[in-house]
Amino acid sequence: xxxxxxxxxxxxxxxxxxxxxxxxxxxxxxxxxxxxxxxxxxxxxxxxxxxxxxxxxxxxxxxxxxxxxxxxxxxxxxxxxxxxxxxxxxxxxxxxxxxxxxxxxxxxxxxxxxxxxxxxxxxxxxxxxxxxxxxxxxxxxxxxxxxxxxxxxxxxxxxxxxxxxxxxxxxxxxxxxxxxxxxxxxxxxxxxxxxxxxxxxxxxxxxxxxxxxxxxxxxxxxxxxxxxxxxxxxxxxxxxxxxxxxxxxxxxxxxxxxxxxxxxxxxxxxxxxx
Numbered sequence: 001x002x003x004x005x006x007x008x009x010x011x012x013x014x015x016x017x018x019x020x021x022x023x024x025x026x027x028x029x030x031x032x033x034x035x036x037x038x039x040x041x042x043x044x045x046x047x048x049x050x051x052x053x054x055x056x057x058x059x060x061x062x063x064x065x066x067x068x069x070x071x072x073x074x075x076x077x078x079x080x081x082x083x084x085x086x087x088x089x090x091x092x093x094x095x096x097x098x099x100x101x102x103x104x105x106x107x108x109x110x111x112x113x114x115x116x117x118x119x120x121x122x123x124x125x126x127x128x129x130x131x132x133x134x135x136x137x138x139x140x141x142x143x144x145x146x147x148x149x150x151x152x153x154x155x156x157x158x159x160x161x162x163x164x165x166x167x168x169x170x171x172x173x174x175x176x177x178x179x180x181x182x183x184x185x186x187x188x189x190x191x192x193x194x195x196x197x198x199x200x201x202x203x204x205x206x207x208x209x210x211x212x213x214x215x216x217x218x219x220x221x222x223x224x225x226x227x228x229x230x231x232x233x234x235x236x237x238x239x240x241x242x243x244x245x246x247x248x249x250x251x252x253x254x255x256x257x258x259x260x261x262x263x264x265x266x267x268x269x270x271x272x273x274x
Contacts, residue, residue, distance in 0.1 A: 005069035012173025027071035124219035131226030139170025140257035146174035207242035216267035
């Protein structure tokens with residue numbers, strides 16, 4: 001059970017996974033009732049027969065642990081699924097299968113995960129975050145990844161933030177449509193998708209090649225490290241290539257969510273221009 005709050009995050013939840021909404025709490029005297037997105041939320045609550053009730057601002061503040069809930073908080077239930085394209089929960093093995101199917105190593109009848117988008121037009125593009133601990137950064141990375149066509153975001157089980165209410169709020173709905181996959185052993189996962197033909201590209205200040213010089217048109221897993229620490233040594237050693245974002249000012253590095261957006265945008269710019 002977790003709480004999701006904020007108009008855009010809740011709207012995405014009710015559009016994509018209404019069965020996850022166990023209880024919806026609304027501000028008793030909400031000032032945004034004329035907001036089209038808020039009205040759409042009310043319509044979705046009624047259309048799906050969802051349970052809702054009124055709360056005071058103080059009660060909503062407590063549920064959202066002080067976050068900007070915008071007058072709406074949803075208590076969610078866990079919905080188990082390995083399906084891609086419909087749920088935000090996805091197992092590590094299901095993602096590995098999806099990758100192998102996308103690269104031609106698994107035939108249709110060998111692929112057991114339901115609702116796989118077999119007509120996917122672009123090569124594999126996965127975002128791997130190695131040790132991102134700030135929920136605001138993870139949420140921002142998820143938002144950029146969903147907007148730029150990433151098929152899944154991967155984080156290690158230990159040393160990384162997972163899905164929280166803050167992550168969902170910052171992601172502005174991306175958490176409800178883009179799988180966030182928690183893997184037990186990041187090195188093992190990387191080795192598995194490398195064996196499937198995915199090229200692993202790490203972002204590092206130690207790189208000699210610019211992100212603008214690298215060819216992202218094939219199956220790629222893009223790896224970025226956590227705040228302040230960058231890529232762990234083992235993760236960097238598993239990368240097939242390293243790239244860096246050229247810095248033209250006096251600062252030496254960028255926030256991980258900013259670096260993620262720049263790198264993913266360059267990858268998709270190349271893919272769309274071919």
